[in-house]
Amino acid sequence: MALTRISRRHSPLPVLVTAAVVAAVALLPLGFVVWATISTGWVEAEKLIFRPRTGELLWNTSRLTAGAVTLCAVIGTATAWLVERSALPGRRLWHVLLAAPLAVPAFVNSYAWVSIIPSATGYGGALLVVTLSYFPFVHLPVSAALRGLDPALEETAHALGLARRRTFGRVVLPQLRPALLGGALLVALHLLAEFGALQMLRFPTFTTAIYDQYQSTYNGPAANMLAVVLVLCCLLLLTGELRGRGRARLSRLGTGVARPATRVRLGGATAPILLGLGSLVALAVAVPVGSLVFWLVTGSSAEFDAGQLATTTVTSLTLGALGAVCTVVLAMPVAWLAVRHRGWLSTMLERSTYFGNALPGIVVALALVTIGIRVVPDLYQTTVLLVVAYAILFLPRAVVNVRSALAQAPPVLDDVAHSLGTSRPETFRRVVLPLIAPGLGAGAALVFIAVVTELTATLLLAPIGTTTLATQFWSNSDSAAYGAAAPYATLMVLLSAPATYLLTREARRGTAA
The missing domain is CATH 1.10.3720.10 (MetI-like)
Structure with a gap:
């Protein structure tokens, strides 16, 4: 416990500055x-x-x-x-x-x-x-x-x-x-x-x-x-x-495990x-x-361009991977402060990251379009600005998962490693990272699926000539080419299904057969 208190006296200035920048972007x-x-x-x-x-x-x-x-x-x-x-x-x-x-x-x-x-x-x-x-x-x-x-x-x-x-x-x-x-x-x-x-x-x-x-x-x-x-x-x-x-x-007070409720028989209403x-x-x-x-079987989908489908799939997967990695990296300093250095400032920085998720994607896109045109024109209609939009929109998904993972990684292990002469970067790599890897993976998966199926911000911010599964689907469906749109929609559903199943897996374990 004493070691934990000692570690918290040190102000992590680089982490604090990085978290402040992330909050400002959000x-x-x-x-x-x-x-x-x-x-x-x-x-x-x-x-x-x-x-x-x-x-x-x-x-x-x-x-x-x-x-x-x-x-x-x-x-x-x-x-x-x-x-x-x-x-x-x-x-x-x-x-x-x-x-x-x-x-x-x-x-x-x-x-x-x-x-x-x-x-x-x-x-x-x-x-x-x-x-x-x-x-x-x-x-x-x-x-x-x-x-x-x-x-x-x-x-x-x-x-x-x-x-x-x-x-x-x-x-x-x-x-x-x-x-x-x-x-x-x-x-x-x-x-x-x-x-x-x-x-x-x-x-x-x-x-x-x-x-x-x-x-x-x-x-x-x-x-x-x-x-x-x-x-x-x-x-x-x-x-x-x-x-x-x-x-x-x-919340319930006291110790012990709650008994399962007696299930109601439905009788004739079953x-x-x-x-x-x-x-x-x-x-x-x-x-x-x-x-x-x-529409895949009977529509005009037999005439769709297989090369274009492959290209849009690769683009969606690439943007999904970039968005997931960048968002999780940006979430790290915010979650670290919220868990390891609790206080009004760390709480304020963490809560600031939730505004992007509360605002519609169209507002986020308009903000970045305006900033791109007037402040940093070199970034307008580039993949960088699009990935920034994804990070703003989906940062809370990563912060929640990273924070939960860090909360289960005892800070005393960091102090023990430091007392043995291990540097902070090495401690993070060898001690903390293996412990929080599942949380990082869960956050990255949720962001990845969100990016792959995101439509509004992508329509406004994607570089000219860049199409994703969502935007190409929208282009075809908007012109009533339902058969041609079906393959893109099908791939989005297939990519979203694993994350949806993960949401229910823990619940299924807790539900009686």
Whole structure:
């Protein structure tokens, strides 16, 4: 313990400076929004913000977010309860199937529905597609929360005569609130950032309008002011989620291991519930996968350019590898300070890296486009700027995993190595790195998959002539060449599937057969 305290007295100035630079880069989009507002001026900003078009976009974005969050919360909580608390046949398999929609990007899901049912557009089609794509964001955390609850409180409520439904509402649901609100926040933030799916479904929101403004007229002030409103929506959601959590602590006190809950028998409801779950999985997974198979077999995909498919695949894999490595490297100093040198400064630097993930990709891309044109023109439309965008967008995925890994690597081992005369770089290489390698790998894998399927920032920032699986898919699907788009979508799904399975593996271990 004494050795640990000694190591913490030394201020890691190089690490601190590096972490500060990383935080500054992550805050560039937020700084861009503030700068755009100031430079535009209040009079012009007022004209651009308070106009009928903005009100229409706000109404569309708000009602889609409210509807999808509500449906995802209900579906995700219900499916989580069925998997974790009921005697549902094949619970382990259902848990994997209910997480499987995460392997299908939302814009691929919309492609599947529109290519089969062209009328599946507008608010109804958008609500259907985003709900089917995003309900696992609620299902997974609520499942984990249910699995960790001690059933003692529920049993006490039953013993006092409280019915099962009232017990769920008064005892279980309050304990699920952090997980439920966290999942709902993820759904809402993804909706604010979603472009491809909503553009294909012809449902205009702030993100689609910003992209249209940029692409059609390059109206910088108009796009920037829409971005300001979008950022305010993000901040409103973040604040609402924090207030919704409350200050109550819901953790269990005392030692020991919680007993598994007694599973509820479904009785005569088993068949209808299985039918409902099967229908949900069919709509969320079987429809997009079946659509891809259909267009691969019967569409014009036989005429697609195999060389172009190979080139875009290599480009996507290369960008994914570059983005993953750079993001994990940037996450290292931030996570190191947060774990090994805790304090208000390290906490502030760590939290700063989360803003990029909370902001839509279109805002991050616009910020870097402006910076590239006005500040560093040599970087505009280069791979470097594109990789920077990936790092800003997906840095939290790496920071979370690296921090978790570092938390399990005792700092006393570093001190022992130093006392034996080993230098700090050598200690990191020989002692720390082997211990945190799994966390680094997990973070890199999550970033890699995110980069491979990223669309908005890539469309705006990719160098001229550079195409990825996502952008080439978008180009073909946007021109209704569904057969030619299918191979690119299929490869994205195949590359996303392993990461989705990893999300459920630990949960499956904790669920009884």
